Structure formats: structure tokens, C-alpha cells
Amino acid sequence: MLATSRDFEANARAGLANDNLQRALGLARSGFPLRRQLAVERLPEFDRLREIGRSIKDHTLEHLDFYLELYESKVVASGGKVHWVRTPEEACAAVLQICRSVGAKIVTKGKSMVAEEMGLNEFLEANGINPVETDLGEYIIQLRREPPSHIIAPAIHLMKEQVAETFRTAHRSLDSERSLIEPRQMCDEAREVLRPRFLSADVGITGANFLVAETGSSIIVTNEGNGDLTQTLPRVHIVVTSIEKVVPTLEDAATLLRLLARSATGQEFSSYTTISTAPRRPADLDGPEQYHVVLLDNGRSALLGTDFQDMLRCIRCAACLNHCPVYAAVGGHAYGWVYPGPMGAVLTPSLIGIEETGHLPNASTFCGRCESVCPVKIPLPKMMRHWREREHAKKLSPPVYRTGLFLWARVARRPALYHALAEVASRVLGWTGQYRGRFRSLPLATGWTAVRDMPAPEGRSFHSLWAKRHK
Amino acid sequence: MRVALFVTCLVDLFRPTIGFASVKLLEEAGCTVEVPRAQTCCGQPAYNSGDRADAKAIALQVFDGFAGYDHVIAPSGSCAGMIRVHYPELFADDPVNLPRAQELARRTWELTSFLVDICRMEKVAAHWEREVTYHDACSGLRELGVKLQPRRLLASVAGLRLKELPGAEVCCGFGGTFCIKYPEISDKMVTDKEADIAATGAAAVLAGDLGCLLNIAGKLYRQGRRIEARHVAEVLAGLTEKVPPIGAPR
Numbered sequence: 001m002l003a004t005s006r007d008f009e010a011n012a013r014a015g016l017a018n019d020n021l022q023r024a025l026g027l028a029r030s031g032f033p034l035r036r037q038l039a040v041e042r043l044p045e046f047d048r049l050r051e052i053g054r055s056i057k058d059h060t061l062e063h064l065d066f067y068l069e070l071y072e073s074k075v076v077a078s079g080g081k082v083h084w085v086r087t088p089e090e091a092c093a094a095v096l097q098i099c100r101s102v103g104a105k106i107v108t109k110g111k112s113m114v115a116e117e118m119g120l121n122e123f124l125e126a127n128g129i130n131p132v133e134t135d136l137g138e139y140i141i142q143l144r145r146e147p148p149s150h151i152i153a154p155a156i157h158l159m160k161e162q163v164a165e166t167f168r169t170a171h172r173s174l175d176s177e178r179s180l181i182e183p184r185q186m187c188d189e190a191r192e193v194l195r196p197r198f199l200s201a202d203v204g205i206t207g208a209n210f211l212v213a214e215t216g217s218s219i220i221v222t223n224e225g226n227g228d229l230t231q232t233l234p235r236v237h238i239v240v241t242s243i244e245k246v247v248p249t250l251e252d253a254a255t256l257l258r259l260l261a262r263s264a265t266g267q268e269f270s271s272y273t274t275i276s277t278a279p280r281r282p283a284d285l286d287g288p289e290q291y292h293v294v295l296l297d298n299g300r301s302a303l304l305g306t307d308f309q310d311m312l313r314c315i316r317c318a319a320c321l322n323h324c325p326v327y328a329a330v331g332g333h334a335y336g337w338v339y340p341g342p343m344g345a346v347l348t349p350s351l352i353g354i355e356e357t358g359h360l361p362n363a364s365t366f367c368g369r370c371e372s373v374c375p376v377k378i379p380l381p382k383m384m385r386h387w388r389e390r391e392h393a394k395k396l397s398p399p400v401y402r403t404g405l406f407l408w409a410r411v412a413r414r415p416a417l418y419h420a421l422a423e424v425a426s427r428v429l430g431w432t433g434q435y436r437g438r439f440r441s442l443p444l445a446t447g448w449t450a451v452r453d454m455p456a457p458e459g460r461s462f463h464s465l466w467a468k469r470h471k
Numbered sequence: 472m473r474v475a476l477f478v479t480c481l482v483d484l485f486r487p488t489i490g491f492a493s494v495k496l497l498e499e500a501g502c503t504v505e506v507p508r509a510q511t512c513c514g515q516p517a518y519n520s521g522d523r524a525d526a527k528a529i530a531l532q533v534f535d536g537f538a539g540y541d542h543v544i545a546p547s548g549s550c551a552g553m554i555r556v557h558y559p560e561l562f563a564d565d566p567v568n569l570p571r572a573q574e575l576a577r578r579t580w581e582l583t584s585f586l587v588d589i590c591r592m593e594k595v596a597a598h599w600e601r602e603v604t605y606h607d608a609c610s611g612l613r614e615l616g617v618k619l620q621p622r623r624l625l626a627s628v629a630g631l632r633l634k635e636l637p638g639a640e641v642c643c644g645f646g647g648t649f650c651i652k653y654p655e656i657s658d659k660m661v662t663d664k665e666a667d668i669a670a671t672g673a674a675a676v677l678a679g680d681l682g683c684l685l686n687i688a689g690k691l692y693r694q695g696r697r698i699e700a701r702h703v704a705e706v707l708a709g710l711t712e713k714v715p716p717i718g719a720p721r
Contacts, residue, residue, distance in 0.1 A: 009653070016655055325642045329659040363653055365646025365660075366519060367609035382560070388521030397520070401652070409517050409525035412480075413532065418511040422484050437720035438692055447651035451658035452689035455485065455718030462478050462487035466506050 001119045001147065003352055005336035008359035012330040020159050021331050028156055032322035035266025036373065043262065053259045054376045056252045057313035064304065067213040067246045068295075074216025078278030080291035088118040091296045095120060095205070095238055098292055099129055102236055104202035110220060110227040111135040112207030113151055113316065114240050114296055116338040117351070120205070131205075132197045134226035136190050143170045149332030151339060152264050152318040157331050160186070194226070204230040204288070208241035209260065209315070210253045211293075217277040218293065219253055221260065221270035228274050237276065237288035242296045244312040250275075256315055259375035263317040299351045307386040311346050313376040318343075320370035320380060326363055335360060342370035342380040349387050358396050361387035422461045430459025472590075474502045475537050477545040477554070477579070480512040481681040486717065489681060492708035493546045493582050500590035502542075509536035513545075513553040519647055523561065527568075530558050534571045542589070543579040546704050547680050548611015549647075551581040556614045581611050582704055583679060587620035594627030597709035604636040604673035605703075606664070606687065608680035612640055621679055621703045628706060634671045638664070645686040661690040668698060675699045675716070677706060688717040 004011060015021055040046045060067055072082040085091040091114075099107060107124060109115065109131055121142065124131045133142040137155035141148060143166050148154030155163070164180035167189055180186055206227050208218040218239045220227045231237045247253050261267040280287030303309055321327045321341030332340035337348045337357070345360040354361075361384035370380045391397050411418050433439055433456025441449045448454055474497055482489045490506075497504045514529030533554065537543045545551040558572040586592040605625070611617035625633055644650060644660025664687060668676045676691075676698060678684050688700035699716030715721055 012653070013655055016659055325644070325660050326656055329656050363649075363656065365609070365642045365644065365649045365657075367642035367646070368613040369609070369640070369642070372613050385519060385521065388519065389523060390521070392521030401520075401648075405517065405520050405522060405525075409522065409529070412511045412514070412517075413525070413528050415509045415511050415532070415536075419508075422480075426484050434721045437715060438689065438718040445651075447654045448689070451654050451693070452661060452686065453692040453718060455685050455688050455692075457485045458487055458714060459721075460487060462483040462490040463506070463508070465487050466490070467508075470506075 001116055001338055003337040003348075003356050005348060005352075005357040005360055008334060008336060008363060011334035011336055012363070015330040015334045018331075020162060021157050024157055024159050025328050025331055028153070028322065029328045032266070036263060036319060036322070037266075039262040039266040039268065042268075046262070049255065049259055050375055050377055053256050053315075054313060056247060056255060057315075057376050060247055061244070061304065061309060061312050064243065064246070064301075067248055068243060071211055071213040071216060071246050074213065075278070075291075075293060076216075078216050080216065080278050080293065082293045082295055084295055084297075086297050088296070088298060091118045091240065091294050091298075092120060092123040094294045095240065096124070096127055096129075098236060098238055098290075099124070099203050102202055102290070104129055104236070106197065106201045107131045107203045107205055108134050108198055108201040108230045108234065109138070110204075110206035110222065110230045111138050111154065112205070112240055113148075113338055114207055114242050115205065116148060117296070117298060118240065120240065132194070132201065134194055134198065134230050135222065136187060136224055136226075139190055139194065140166060143167075147333065147338070149340065150318060150321060151316055151343075157333065198229045198233050201230075201234045203236040203238060204232075204234040205238045205240055206231050208239050208245050210256060211241060211246040212250050212253050212275075213246055214249045215277055217250070217275045219257075219273065219275050221257065221273050223265075223271040225272050228272060231274070231276055231288065232286050235288055236290040236292070237279075239276075239291075239293045240296070241293065242298065243300055244314075260315055260317050263319040263373065263375040303350055308346065308350050308383055310378050311343070311350060311383060313378055314343055314347070315376060316343075317375055319373040319375065323369045323373050325367060325369070326365070342384070343378075346380055346383045346387070354387055354390055354394075355396065358391055361385075362391075362397075419461065419463050423464045426457045426461040427459060430457040433457070434459065472502045472541045474504055474542045474544055475540040476504055476506045477510060477513070477533075477537070477543055477550060478506065479545055479547045479550045479681065481685070482546060485685065486681060486702065486714070488710055488714045489546050489702045489704050492702070492704040492710045493544065495708040495710070496582070496586060496595070496704060497544060499595070500586055500592050502590070505540070507536040513550040515549065515553045515557075516647060518553065518557060518561065527561055530561060530572065531568065534568070534575055537575060541578065542585065543575065544582055544585050545579070546582045546702065547682075548581045548608050548615055548617050549680050549682060551579055552610035552614035554579040581615050581617050581679065583621040583624060583707075584611075584615060584617050587623055592624065595624055595707045595709070597707055598629040599706055599709075599711055600630035601675050602632045602634055602673045603675040603677050603706075604634050604668055604671045605639060606636060606643060606668070606676060606678040606683060607639045608678050608683045609642050611679055617679060621677075624707050625677070625703065631706070634673050636667055636671055636676075638667050643683045643686050645682045647682065650686060657686075661686050662694075665690045665694055665696065669696055673698065675701060677701055677703045679703050684717050692718050
């Protein structure tokens with residue numbers, strides 16, 4: 001996927017000015033956090049579970065090579081195949097080669113953020129293969145030719161009226177007078193349109209929430225059951241996923257699943273949790289004839305042993321997006337690549353480079369709400385700060401900002417000079433602002449006064465008053 | 472107890488009354504208060520801008536200036552959080568200074584949590600006839616667990632009624648340099664905040680961090696609201712008569 005993260009500021013302004021988006025975000029802002037909170041309150045050991053989840057992922061990452069090789073050996077032993085790929089391009093090529101080998105024309109897809117990293121839909125279309133998204137949200141944005149704006153609710157930026165309009169435009173063969181007011185009606189319509197696609201698809205592609213090393217299984221969770229139809233009906237099942245999804249045992253996966261749904265949607269468990277292992281065996285009633293896993297690195301292994309290794313613990317629950325006031329203000333598209341919100345602000349620079357994505361780790365108040373809800377306790381603000389350190393070292397931040405910081409730091413390191421300047425500033429601003437009590441505009445502080453008044457100082461600095469009192 | 476006040480750069484420049492209110496409260500709690508002269512800022516602007524070298528230099532200055540006191544108190548969860556949580560992170564790879572950072576971190580506190588958790592203060596003598604609401608500043612809340620302490624003390628202020636703010640734990644959009652670097656996003660956040668404050672019907676909004684209060688007060692005025700913004704220390708120390716609300720004419 002092509003990144004527009006460089007244009008974060010313009011993207012954010014567009015998001016702030018988009019009324020439909022603001023209405024949609026307004027609904028999400030209250031809904032997700034409340035549901036999570038209720039789910040967490042029902043599980044007294046939730047915080048202990050977070051600790052265990054963190055240690056499962058940390059242990060796996062410390063021995064990632066071992067668990068990946070174990071995973072591959074189990075997949076192979078059960079008749080599947082693992083395709084190790086380093087880049088999105090290699091991943092696309094691997095998928096295409098499998099599709100071509102079976103003469104695939106239609107491919108159904110479950111929701112996969114790794115497939116978004118690969119730009120898989122555009123690639124398949126360019127190669128004459130028709131990819132059909134089967135997750136309702138993904139289906140909607142595929143019709144609109146938009147990228148997802150959220151990692152578990154890809155169409156969260158839309159209001160239902162916009163979805164109805166999209167369906168009317170896309171489903172021309174249906175009665176134009178039909179009612180599309182209730183979400184249920186749109187859901188039924190998508191179901192009706194998608195059902196024959198499920199049956200005619202040659203290949204089904206899903207992502208994976210977890211890969212289980214001890215069994216060679218992949219696990220997906222959905223609330224629509226589309227993943228099951230995608231992976232059991234076609235002749236070929238391809239799992240496109242990334243290396244950090246592996247966990248040692250089914251028991252470990254079960255622990256993380258308990259954290260995942262509660263953190264994501266406030267459910268105790270997703271409606272469907274599907275474990276798939278290997279192609280169908282002779283006695284099986286259904287299942288694919290071929291089972292492939294396209295296992296993408298795309299810069300992840302380079303994070304091992306760095307300040308950013310903890311990011312690989314992420315289980316993609318989206319709690320950090322759902323609790324982020326910046327995400328709630330601008331929406332997911334502002335971030336300009338696959339992963340938005342706090343996890344995206346850390347992961348995106350890691351995967352596509354800080355040069356392209358410098359705004360993302362800066363557009364945070366470090367309010368810490370993301371870290372406080374993360375099911376695997378990823379220190380997201382700390383890692384955003386690490387990116388800022390890289391930017392500072394490479395002189396990537398805006399020159400005017402760097403100069404300001406430099407001058408401020410020189411003064412802050414000299415208390416006597418600092419106190420003298422603070423007293424002057426306090427007196428000058430206090431005197432000029434005394435009648436109104438605040439400034440509507442202030443030179444050198446236009447970023448502040450553009451949107452809010454600047455309260456005037458009292459007129460003397462604390463240190464000067466204190467010194468006078470304690471002579 | 473001999474304690475040192477970490478004034479904070481914003482209180483020093485904008486609102487010394489918060490500093491004097493802190494001194495008064497600490498003295499009421501039985502502390503001997505001193506204000507080390509060799510203090511400027513905690514270094515957070517540098518630290519959060521990725522400039523570790525300057526942040527470390529400023530932190531070393533704080534180590535020297537605040538050595539020897541039983542406790543160090545800041546009327547700000549943000550600055551206290553910088554010293555308590557982030558100084559040890561800043562020197563994590565510096566075996567010489569890490570012990571000093573950890574030692575200072577152990578005896579540094581946000582004002583209201585120090586008064587309640589360490590001094591066991593249960594009530595104050597102040598009187599303020601107001602219905603107020605309270606914004607929980609992010610660093611104090613999530614880094615230091617400041618939540619109940621200011622409420623417990625406010626409950627003892629005669630005439631004061633606290634009406635809880637929906638979304639009190641959501642950031643106001645200040646975020647230090649964030650509010651200048653991304654003014655439109657900050658504007659959206661503080662607009663939501665001031666609307667939530669107005670919806671409570673309270674006559675005043677209180678908080679424990681001047682950064683948030685400058686942001687919130689500035690937005691309340693820009694929207695034409697007549698809701699006063701004050702630091703919790705001013706109210707607890709009974710100094711509301713001494714200064715007008717933040718941003719109000721003198």
C-alpha cells in the first residue's frame with residue numbers, strides 16, 4: 001500500500017472537516033471504551049491476564065526462530081506448505097503463483113491487515129484475478145475503493161446512510177425501491193450478494209490472529225462467520241500472515257484470545273473462533289485440498305533486539321485506537337498507511353521508515369491511555385518517544401522547532417539567566433494582558449492563539465516573589 | 472519534614488499563586504518548605520522532543536538542586552511524573568547517575584497525593600461556595616495514580632460541591648508542544664473538553680496541572696463561556712480571593 005503519512009497534517013484537517021466522519025467517530029468514541037470497560041470489570045483477573053499475555057509474547061519473541069521453525073515443521077508434517085517471504089512484493093508473487101497454479105479466477109478474502117500491507121487486492125486485480133472481500137466492513141470499503149480506517153472495524157469512518165448509498169450504486173440488479181434504512185437490511189443484502197461468491201471462489205485467503213507452533217494451526221476470529229466460509233469452501237486456502245503472530249501452544253493462544261475480544265469489542269469471545277490445520281484429510285467432510293501459509297517479514301525481524309521489539313507483542317485488538325483522543329479526532333485515514341492510531345504511530349515508521357512517517361509518533365499528547373488499555377502492555381508512548389529521538393538525531397524535525405528547542409534548552413540549563421528572563425516575560429505579558437486577563441493573539445504563539453485565548457501571567461515570576469520574601 | 476518545592480516552569484511564569492498555595496498547604500501539613508534556587512524546568516519539553524542530551528543535562532541540574540531534602544513536591548502531575556517515572560528511564564543506561572535518578576524519583580510527589588498519601592492530610596480549612604467539576608490531568612492520573620487524593624481534600628472545602636465530569640480522564644489536547652505543533656487536532660480535543668465541562672453546569676473547572684488549565688481556560692474564553700478555571704491548590708489553600716480565575720482580568 002502506498003503511504004500518505006507524509007501528508008498527515010493535511011489528511012488530519014480533511015478528517016476534522018468531514019462531517020460524516022466526525023459523526024461516525026463520535027459514536028465509536030463512547031461505544032468501544034464503555035464495552036471494554038464492562039468486559040474488564042466482569043473479569044477480576046484481567047490485569048493478571050495482561051501480565052501473562054505479555055510474558056507469552058515476550059518469551060516467543062526471544063525464541064522466534066525456534067517457534068517459527070517448529071511451526072513450519074508442523075504445517076509441513078500435516079500436508080501444508082509455508083512460503084517464507086521478506087517483502088510485500090515477494091508475498092504478492094507467492095500468492096499469485098499459487099492462484100495461477102490452480103487457474104483461479106475468483107478469490108474470496110477474509111479480513112487481513114497483512115494483505116493490506118501487501119496491497120494484495122490491487123495486485124490480484126492487475127493480474128486478472130477478482131478478489132472479493134467477505135468481511136462486511138471490508139466489503140463496503142472495497143466497493144468504495146477505500147483503505148480501511150481501523151484495524152478491526154475497517155468501515156468505521158462511514159455512517160449507515162453512506163453504506164446504503166454505496167450498496168445502491170454497486171448492487172444495480174436489485175430492486176431500486178428497496179429499503180436500506182436499518183443496518184440489518186444492509187447486512188442481509190451483503191449476505192445475499194456474497195453467498196454465490198463464496199461458492200464460486202477457487203481460492204480463499206484469510207489472515208491469522210495467531211499461529212500455533214505446537215500444532216501448525218492458524219487461528220482467526222470473526223463475528224460474521226465469513227472467515228469459515230472463506231477457508232473451508234474453496235479448493236485452496238492461503239493464510240497470509242506475519243512472523244510475530246506465532247505463539248508456542250494452543251493454551252497460549254487461548255490465553256491471548258481471552259484478552260483479544262475483551263480488549264477489542266468488549267466481547268468475552270468473538271462469535272467465531274476458527275482453528276485451521278492442514279488441508280482436508282481423506283475422511284474429512286469439507287476443507288481445502290491445499291493449505292498454504294504465506295509468512296511475511298516486511299521489516300519485523302529487524303525490530304528484534306531494538307527499542308521497538310515490544311511492538312511485536314501487538315495482537316491487533318485496536319484498544320489503543322479506540323481509546324486514543326487523536327485517532328478519535330482525525331480518524332484512521334489521516335495516518336496514511338495500513339495501521340492507524342497509537343500502534344500505527346509506532347509500527348508504521350518501523351515498517352516503512354521514519355523519513356516518510358515523521359508526523360505519526362509526534363501527533364500524540366502522550367496521554368498514556370493507549371498503554372493503559374493495551375492487553376499486552378506495550379509501552380506505546382515510550383516507543384513513540386524513541387522515534388522522536390531518532391528524528392532528533394537525524395535532524396528530521398522542522399528547523400524552526402529544532403532552533404526553538406535549542407535556544408530554550410540553553411536557557412533552561414542556566415538557572416540565573418532563566419530566572420531573569422522568566423521575570424521579564426512575566427512582567428511584560430502580565431502588564432500588557434492585565435485588563436483583559438488574556439490574549440486573543442500573541443506573536444510567536446500563533447499556534448496557540450489561533451484556536452484559544454492565552455491567559456495572561458499574574459505579572460511577577462514565582463521565584464522573584466519568593467526571593468523578595470526570603471531576603 | 473524538610474521538603475523542597477519544585478515550582479514548575481509554568482507556575483513560575485504564569486501563576487505564582489499556585490506556588491504559594493502549595494507552600495501554604497505543605498506548611499499546614501507540618502512541612503518546612505524550601506524553594507531551591509537552582510531550578511528551571513524538569514526537562515520534559517526536551518525529553519518529549521527526542522532531545523535526550525538536554526533532558527539529561529537539565530535532570531542533572533535537578534539532582535543537584537534537590538539533593539538532601541526529605542521530599543520534593545510539584546503542583547503538577549506532569550512534572551512530578553517526569554521526575555518519578557521518566558528520570559530513571561532517561562538514565563537507564565547510565566550506571567553512574569541511575570542511582571541518583573532512582574533516589575530522587577522515590578522522594579518526589581505530586582502535591583495532592585503527597586498531602587493525602589504521605590502527610591495523611593484529611594481536610595483543609597478552606598471555604599469556597601461553588602459547584603465545581605474536575606479534570607484529571609493525564610500524567611498525574613496514569614503515571615502517578617492521582618485520582619482520589621484531590622477529591623478527598625476538595626470534599627472538605629466548605630461550600631464546595633463536586634460534580635463529576637464525563638470523560639474526566641480523556642486528554643484535553645494540551646500535550647506540551649503538541650498543542651502548538653498540531654493546533655487543529657488540539658482544538659478538536661479541547662473543544663470536546665470544554666463542551667463536556669459546560670454540560671455539567673458547574674461554575675468552575677479545577678485540575679492539578681497548569682498546562683491543561685491554560686488550554687482549557689483559553690478555550691472556555693474563546694467560546695464565550697463564563698466558567699472559571701483554577702488550579703486545585705488555590706482552592707484547597709483558600710487563595711481564591713487573592714487572584715482572579717485563570718485568564719480573567721485583574
